[in-house]
Amino acid sequence: MYKPSLAVIYLGDQSGLPQASLDFRTNGRYRNICPFAEIVSTPKFRFKLECGIHEVKPLACRISPLGRFKNLKSGENFYFIHKPAEDCCCINSNKRIRILDYIRDNALGEYFENRDKASELYPLLFNTPSEFKYIAGFMMFNFDVMYLSQRLNPNLARPKSFDILVREIRKLILEYKQFYLRTNGKIE
Ligand code: SF4
Structure with a gap:
């Protein structure tokens, strides 16, 4: 789905790496x-909120109230629980479930992969200035701009395969890194 300006892109406080969040707003x-x-x-x-993209909602929403943090260096996964919202229908549940069962029952494996x-893509940004990371973040999270800049319809031009999409973004970041090096001198 292509809809402009639905996310905000920023550098994480602790990691300094690009992150994207949905742009919450008044409706x-x-x-x-x-x-x-x-x-x-x-x-x-009378009024109730529902997810309008339930089938394709982002991973963070799909796994809620579970959260996952992956150590990029060791590859270890850590899981934590988000505090549910006051009106969450599960807030009073005493049900216990194993994390592995939760991942399997919600078919999260492919999303994690x-x-x-x-x-x-993140190691491409290690030891680079914030300015470079920020622009690379737009390439990672706002990749439809790649197609728009070529006057292509992102909904038609975007590859269906996630592997190919990541490869295209990697290529773009590397090309930009070369350009950045040429115009700004050394990156590290
Ligand atoms: S589940 Fe996620 S994508 Fe859907 S409405 Fe809630 S925050 Fe938005």
């Missing part, structure tokens, strides 16, 4: 809600 009676949230009316609730492939 009617709601403040700070996801741009993909849809306001619906049900027999039980793709996230890890995208994380392999």
